[in-house]
Amino acid sequence: MHVTSPVRPPLVTGAKTYADVTEDICRHVEAKPTKEWWVAFIISVVVLIYGTACVFWTWWEGLGVWGLNKTVGWAWDITNFVWWVGIGHAGTLISAILLLFRQKWRTSINRAAEAMTIFAVLCAASFILMHMGRPWMAYWALPLPNAFGSLWVNFNSPLVWDVFAISTYFSVSLVFWYIGLIPDLATIRDRARNKVSRFIYGSLAMGWNGSAKTWARYEYISLILAGLATPLVLSVHTIVSMDFATSVIPGWHTTIFPPYFVAGAIFSGFAMVQNLMLITRVVYKLEDYITLEHIESMNKVITLTGSIVGVAYLTEFFIAWYSGVEYESYAFINRATGPYWWAYATMMTCNVVSPQLFWSRAIRRSVTWTFFISVIVNIGMWFERFVIIVTSLHRDYLPSSWAMFSPTMFDIGDYIFSFGFFFTLFLLFSKFLPVVNMAEVKAVLRSSSETLPKKVAGVAKGERMTSPTYNKDVQ
Amino acid sequence: MVGVYDDDEVILHAVPKLRKAGVKISEVYSPFAIHGMDDALGHPRTRIGIAAFLFGVTGCICALTLTIWTMGIDWPMIVGGKDPISIPNYIPITFELTVLFTAFGMVTVFFITNGLGPSLVNPNMFDPRSTDNKFVMAIDLKGNRMTEAEITQQLRETGAEEVNIKQF
Numbered sequence: 001m002h003v004t005s006p007v008r009p010p011l012v013t014g015a016k017t018y019a020d021v022t023e024d025i026c027r028h029v030e031a032k033p034t035k036e037w038w039v040a041f042i043i044s045v046v047v048l049i050y051g052t053a054c055v056f057w058t059w060w061e062g063l064g065v066w067g068l069n070k071t072v073g074w075a076w077d078i079t080n081f082v083w084w085v086g087i088g089h090a091g092t093l094i095s096a097i098l099l100l101f102r103q104k105w106r107t108s109i110n111r112a113a114e115a116m117t118i119f120a121v122l123c124a125a126s127f128i129l130m131h132m133g134r135p136w137m138a139y140w141a142l143p144l145p146n147a148f149g150s151l152w153v154n155f156n157s158p159l160v161w162d163v164f165a166i167s168t169y170f171s172v173s174l175v176f177w178y179i180g181l182i183p184d185l186a187t188i189r190d191r192a193r194n195k196v197s198r199f200i201y202g203s204l205a206m207g208w209n210g211s212a213k214t215w216a217r218y219e220y221i222s223l224i225l226a227g228l229a230t231p232l233v234l235s236v237h238t239i240v241s242m243d244f245a246t247s248v249i250p251g252w253h254t255t256i257f258p259p260y261f262v263a264g265a266i267f268s269g270f271a272m273v274q275n276l277m278l279i280t281r282v283v284y285k286l287e288d289y290i291t292l293e294h295i296e297s298m299n300k301v302i303t304l305t306g307s308i309v310g311v312a313y314l315t316e317f318f319i320a321w322y323s324g325v326e327y328e329s330y331a332f333i334n335r336a337t338g339p340y341w342w343a344y345a346t347m348m349t350c351n352v353v354s355p356q357l358f359w360s361r362a363i364r365r366s367v368t369w370t371f372f373i374s375v376i377v378n379i380g381m382w383f384e385r386f387v388i389i390v391t392s393l394h395r396d397y398l399p400s401s402w403a404m405f406s407p408t409m410f411d412i413g414d415y416i417f418s419f420g421f422f423f424t425l426f427l428l429f430s431k432f433l434p435v436v437n438m439a440e441v442k443a444v445l446r447s448s449s450e451t452l453p454k455k456v457a458g459v460a461k462g463e464r465m466t467s468p469t470y471n472k473d474v475q
Numbered sequence: 476m477v478g479v480y481d482d483d484e485v486i487l488h489a490v491p492k493l494r495k496a497g498v499k500i501s502e503v504y505s506p507f508a509i510h511g512m513d514d515a516l517g518h519p520r521t522r523i524g525i526a527a528f529l530f531g532v533t534g535c536i537c538a539l540t541l542t543i544w545t546m547g548i549d550w551p552m553i554v555g556g557k558d559p560i561s562i563p564n565y566i567p568i569t570f571e572l573t574v575l576f577t578a579f580g581m582v583t584v585f586f587i588t589n590g591l592g593p594s595l596v597n598p599n600m601f602d603p604r605s606t607d608n609k610f611v612m613a614i615d616l617k618g619n620r621m622t623e624a625e626i627t628q629q630l631r632e633t634g635a636e637e638v639n640i641k642q643f
Contacts, residue, residue, distance in 0.1 A: 168571040171578075212505070224581060
């Protein structure tokens with residue numbers, strides 16, 4: 001027998017009908033862009049233009065324009081890369097892992113979170129191209145027979161694994177996202193009034209008809225794609241962490257890296273989803289779809305993953321001492337008390353202390369606090385990568401080559417580029433595509449009705465009274 | 476003949492009743508997946524999973540062939556004192572390519588079997604509201620022994636709010 005907890009709050013509030021869902025989401029796609037959207041879009045594009053100029057100059061002049069030196073050969077570029085890849089992980093977690101766990105609250109946020117994944121991975125990939133210095137040689141990373149004798153890429157190297165992992169991750173996420181979009185694009189196509197949108201959404205929807213057979217296959221492949229995306233997303237950040245862990249640099253050469261990086265990725269990604277969704281729900285008036293329940297659930301994930309990250313920091317420190325390796329111990333003491341102590345302190349405060357505030361229900365359910373802490377978490381996670389990369393490199397085995405790193409305007413400008421790129425893409429997405437997965441939201445609108453007899457349904461207080469048909473029956 | 480229903484629950488219960496009464500239903504179109512609808516209509520279980528598995532096996536074999544042949548046979552190379560063919564190092568790439576082949580192969584099969592492709596309109600449009608909030612049942616009168624009036628009555632009894640005739 002199916003038992004539904006009567007205290008479980010509804011996922012969508014405001015007694016929405018199926019038609020209301022279509023209307024609420026499609027309205028923004030069909031309307032002209034608002035003034036706020038234009039302001040945000042123009043700012044993003046201006047930032048993007050400035051950033052593009054910086055990237056262009058980086059490539060034109062060479063990597064000498066960055067603050068790198070002989071000792072610190074990786075700095076902001078790889079920090080930004082890991083940061084953006086990590087942010088991307090939340091989208092896959094929401095759409096794939098929560099699908100496998102049958103968490104129905106994912107339906108309101110999965111579309112936007114997956115879009116965020118795709119754009120974040122693009123930003124990450126842009127740093128790979130940047131740090132190559134000669135991006136026109138990027139194809140050298142691919143296993144192609146070349147003109148220098150048939151010397152192949154080194155398949156033993158995590159850097160080559162990364163090429164495969166990131167490109168597979170990007171393309172599979174894109175496919176997963178698009179498959180989910182097709183039914184909604186068909187909805188927009190069937191509502192479209194003018195020729196242009198009928199053409200654009202019509203061609204994107206590819207003749208979707210919503211037959212029972214199609215839906216059965218759709219559900220089936222969504223499940224398999226989720227099953228594939230789950231180990232995939234874990235593998236991606238595992239491989240990213242192996243870029244470090246398989247080297248013999250003190251502070252990098254640790255086996256804890258894969259789980260620690262994956263937890264950190266989900267942590268920062270959920271914080272970014274919070275930031276984006278909190279703005280989107282206000283601008284598009286989606287408070288009935290992205291409720292405080294959704295925000296609270298995401299905050300719980302942030303607290304969990306933030307705590308895992310905190311435990312990982314402490315474990316790392318303990319093992320550095322316990323291993324008895326003097327280089328390893330020094331690397332960690334130097335992190336906490338050396339010239340970059342402030343970066344370490346920022347990381348610890350933002351990542352370990354701030355998410356613990358979410359143990360308070362009032363803070364967890366407060367929009368302002370959530371937004372604020374999410375920003376703090378993302379700052380902290382950026383510093384985590386900075387600490388791992390720069391403070392491990394700047395003082396290694398040879399004290400005579402110890403050095404400090406300071407960013408130039410091009411380090412900063414290239415980072416700014418990624419923000420311009422990300423927000424431009426996200427704003428275009430939020431204007432021209434449905435930000436909430438309408439088909440899936442409609443499917444959970446009355447989740448428990450299949451097993452509850454109609455006479456009983458909706459009577460108990462706090463029962464999911466989300467379906468208008470219930471209310472009709474009860475009255 | 477097109478029966479338009481207002482509610483997913485109603486149409487899900489209507490399907491077995493109509494089939495019992497001897498009505499042959501061509502297909503049901505809905506704005507979202509209705510669990511159990513394909514069983515109710517008697518559609519066979521989709522075999523797309525078998526295709527996915529075969530694509531996965533292909534990807535796995537391709538990846539192993541690529542890594543073993545390039546690293547161990549075409550240009551044997553010792554990296555980090557390891558054997559030229561060191562399978563554990565190839566597992567990440569084998570995994571990635573398995574996933575890549577499975578996902579793209581499966582999605583291609585999905586597009587082909589569903590007839591999704593370059594098309595500006597829905598070729599099976601029985602009612603434009605079937606992607607919004609209505610649940611549409613399509614019945615081919617030619618393939619049915621019952622008369623139009625009989626089917627109409629059956630549809631009404633099971634809760635259809637509109638019954639329309641559409642020529643194709």
